[in-house]
Amino acid sequence: IGQQTDLGQALDNLRYNEDGLIPAIAQQHDTGEVLMMAWMNKASIEETLKTGQVCYWSRSRQTYWRKGESSGHVQKLVEMRIDCDGDTLLCLVNQNGPACHTERPNCFYHKVTGDKIEIITEPN
Amino acid sequence: IGQQTDLGQALDNLRYNEDGLIPAIAQQHDTGEVLMMAWMNKASIEETLKTGQVCYWSRSRQTYWRKGESSGHVQKLVEMRIDCDGDTLLCLVNQNGPACHTERPNCFYHKVTGDKIEIITEPN
Numbered sequence: 001i002g003q004q005t006d007l008g009q010a011l012d013n014l015r016y017n018e019d020g021l022i023p024a025i026a027q028q029h030d031t032g033e034v035l036m037m038a039w040m041n042k043a044s045i046e047e048t049l050k051t052g053q054v055c056y057w058s059r060s061r062q063t064y065w066r067k068g069e070s071s072g073h074v075q076k077l078v079e080m081r082i083d084c085d086g087d088t089l090l091c092l093v094n095q096n097g098p099a100c101h102t103e104r105p106n107c108f109y110h111k112v113t114g115d116k117i118e119i120i121t122e123p124n
Numbered sequence: 125i126g127q128q129t130d131l132g133q134a135l136d137n138l139r140y141n142e143d144g145l146i147p148a149i150a151q152q153h154d155t156g157e158v159l160m161m162a163w164m165n166k167a168s169i170e171e172t173l174k175t176g177q178v179c180y181w182s183r184s185r186q187t188y189w190r191k192g193e194s195s196g197h198v199q200k201l202v203e204m205r206i207d208c209d210g211d212t213l214l215c216l217v218n219q220n221g222p223a224c225h226t227e228r229p230n231c232f233y234h235k236v237t238g239d240k241i242e243i244i245t246e247p248n
Contacts, residue, residue: 004240023147025158032156034149037212049236082241083231084224088161090232100208107207108214112173116128117206 007049011042015087021057022089026099029078029092035099036107038065040089045080052077054091073097098124131173135166139211145181146213150223153202153216159223160231162189164213169204176201178215197221222248 016022021039028035038056040048044064047055054075058065068074075093082089100107103123111120140146145163152159162180164172168188171179178199182189192198199217206213224231227247235244 003243010241080236081232082234108205110206112204117134
């Protein structure tokens with residue numbers, strides 16, 4: 001515990017996929033609610049750490065995805081963690097408003113129930 | 125809320141990557157602790173749902189990764205959820221023992237602190 005290594009080196013050594021991306025899980029820091037999962041590249045990780053607001057990389061638009069930039073549903077970064085083998089990030093955040101583009105609190109609203117999928121939350 | 129669709133169809137329609145894989149987040153069902161992230165293919169999802177024990181797909185070994193098969197650190201599935209755009213799974217589980225292969229409770233034990241990375245948990 002407490003052992004420290006250099007951040008820049010760690011970011012260089014993350015196991016990005018062939019598109020230079022790494023999955024980032026957003027979790028509400030105080031309730032533990034898993035809000036969403038999206039992708040970051042090195043530049044968006046650096047921007048997230050610099051600004052304190054979560055910035056993903058949009059795979060469809062091939063550009064920065066500053067979460068909440070248009071909706072106002074920003075994610076303030078509370079803490080960033082890296083997993084054991086450096087291929088996944090966990091962002092503890094403070095989510096403003098709904099995290100999901102469907103206006104639901106989080107993106108995981110389809111629940112498997114027997115041989116069905118059931119919707120478990122409504123848009124806010 | 126409560127709207128149901130067919131599970132088989134939903135599993136067919138998941139947005140697997142070019143290797144037929146989808147990221148699956150494991151979260152401890154009662155504490156909200158995010159334990160790990162790994163990958164599943166359709167067959168491992170079906171096995172997970174059938175057996176009630178989480179089964180990933182090992183990208184390095186290219187075979188089923190029945191979590192805890194050798195270590196005993198199994199993940200009993202409590203609930204499986206699918207996100208809004210069908211490209212990520214959230215598995216609420218009951219983790220037996222440490223989730224991480226380092227014998228830590230979860231895999232996210234590197235914390236970004238300023239320009240350093242700090243280890244925040246020790247092996248159990």
